[in-house]
Amino acid sequence: MRSEFELIRRHFVHPAPGTRLSVGDDCALMTPSPGQELAVSTDVLVAGRHFFDNTDPYRLGRKSAAVNLSDIAAMGARPRWATLGITLSPAQDEPWVEAFARGFHDELQVHDTDWVGGDTTSGPVAMIAVTILGEVPPGQALLRSGARAGDDIWVSGTPGDAALGLRFLKESLPLAEEDRNHCLARLETPTPRVALGLGLRGIAHAAIDVSDGLLADLGHILEASGVGASLELARMPRSAAMLRQQALPDWPLLLLSGGDDYELCFTAAPEAAPRVQRAAAAAAVPVTRIGRVTDKGGRILYDGDGRPMDMAWQGFDHFRNA
Amino acid sequence: MRSEFELIRRHFVHPAPGTRLSVGDDCALMTPSPGQELAVSTDVLVAGRHFFDNTDPYRLGRKSAAVNLSDIAAMGARPRWATLGITLSPAQDEPWVEAFARGFHDELQVHDTDWVGGDTTSGPVAMIAVTILGEVPPGQALLRSGARAGDDIWVSGTPGDAALGLRFLKESLPLAEEDRNHCLARLETPTPRVALGLGLRGIAHAAIDVSDGLLADLGHILEASGVGASLELARMPRSAAMLRQQALPDWPLLLLSGGDDYELCFTAAPEAAPRVQRAAAAAAVPVTRIGRVTDKGGRILYDGDGRPMDMAWQGFDHFRNA
Secondary structure, eight states, X not given: OOOHHHHHHHHSOOOOTTXXXXXXXXXXXXXXXXXXXXXXXXXXXXXXXXXXXXXXXXXXXXXXXXXXXXXXXXXXXXXXXXXXXXXXXXXXXXXXXXXHHHHHHHHHHXXXXXXXEEEEXXXXXXXXXXXXXXXXXXXXXXXXXXXXXXXXXXXXXXXXXXXHHHHHHHHOOOOOHHHHHHHHHHHHSOOOOHHHHHHTTTTOSEEEEESSOHHHHHHHHHHHHTOXXXXXXXXXXXXXXXXTTTTSTTXXXXXXXXXXXXXXXXXXXXXXXXXXXXXXXXXXOOEEEEEEEESSSOEEEEOTTSOBOOXXXXXXXXXXXX | OOOHHHHHHHHSOOOOTTEEEOBXXXXXXXXXXXXXXXXXXXXXXXXXXXXXXXXXXXXXXXXXXXXXXXXXXXXXXXXXXXXXXXEEXXXXXXXHXXXXXXXXXXHHHHTTOEEEEEEEEEOSSOEEEEEEEEEEOTTOOOOXXXXXXXXXXXEESOXXXXXXXXHHHHHOOOOOHHHHHHHHHHXXXXXXXXXXXXXXXXXXXXXEEESSOHHHHHHHHHHHHTOEEEEEGGGSOOOHHHHTTTTSTTHHHHHHHOOOOOEEEEEEOGGGHHHXXXXXXXXXXXXXXXXXXXXXXXXXXXXTTSOBOOOOOOOOOTTTTO
């Protein structure tokens, strides 16, 4: 294995226009835009837990950036800079590192985000810690706490597809090739909804990204806002792949509690619906109204016949599922 | 083990005045000071590599913050905000987490730095990834690349004490109780030289923090600045503990190549020496002139009798020593 410094120089330094100083000093130096607030998010991914050791390293690099960009998107912030702290195990050889770094860099580039620095070390298991910094005008961040009774509840994309992909990988769920490609792409290279988040500034009252499952993450909005919700299963957006799994007895669970989708769930006043649709069209992301915020604390999910369903509003909790 | 969300709420949320929003939304939101540049540093610590699993967790928490604060100090920046990404193995029970979080928080508090967010997960081995953000007026950052021929070379404190402490732990080097306490404190709770770094703005031409050994880190300054150096072993500051180890055949190696000191090594014009001394006195940190920057690329270390010593200018490299 090459030395730490050589590894960093070779793979982890990319030209970062707008950054005065990158890897190679004690710190990176950046010039913030005047009058903006800073939004910062950190995520940790561990081999064997958040990804498989045989996951394609280029895709993993992209996803490592994407899951953090998704947090920035959920605040309505514009991503600017990223740092990467990485622990490499013997399973990560130099081609792995090269492909990972390329994927990480490419995903950042898509969202005009500069990779400004980080730290590299070795250990018994691969671990990836990403911190992303974004900017948002004061008072315009999309918080979890802003939902109001009467708001529509929206979600982007088609949740649950990543969970279908995971079930294919872990339990060999039979999927047609087209569906398999779609679901694995959603699982392995999710698309952070950065443009949608920016477009929802001044429109959405509250937002979160769906990483732990739709119901669980919506639950964080409801808790932070002190409100309840009424949802309708029949309104939930489903991909062609999900529609073809209607015979699965637990497809609603995959749809509502599957993790790793990185879609945005948000609330907005009913009269803002046309503006929401225009923002979504401009960002080229489909959005769907799935329910309504209520002033009671209760959370009710109705099935297709208008009967309340018995479903735990609980998502993936890393410790609980350890 | 408690759930991830409970763990974070219980131990990882501290009031952060000046931060509008901390753990509990997709991002933390901070308000930067107008007209400053941002300095960002990331460090990763892995159990069994950078610390022992039986290291006191409170001290480890302090050190995890300190090693990053030290990078900020070496830029002459003022630390403002920190995030922590942590992977906990089964060896880290809740009392461990509580003590670690308390230590991390306490060290940040000493340097007026707010703990604004992070991520917690579990894995087979403990890993700690810290990112610290600081602020520095444009053009005033202390870079590695600013050293000029004729500059004095300075170092703070007494390097090598952490290496003595490590040798006690790993090889049972006999140390008097007083020396042992001193060296273990330097190893386990190093003091980031934040006030000194701030005081050296406008005085020092180049600076770095000594994490990989004095010669190796000074070497980074020399390389970045395209200059050489002439050092004198007899001028090197030595603690009472180091002086009592003169019988050790390799005490110069501990002094010059031991890691984990987190002192500052910097260069300044000879006529600035009184200002350097005043800045050091104001920061209550001793500083010592150990040599001079030369215009040739050569690096020479003289022994007490003025003879060049044969010593590799190489420090601790995590991969090479794996």
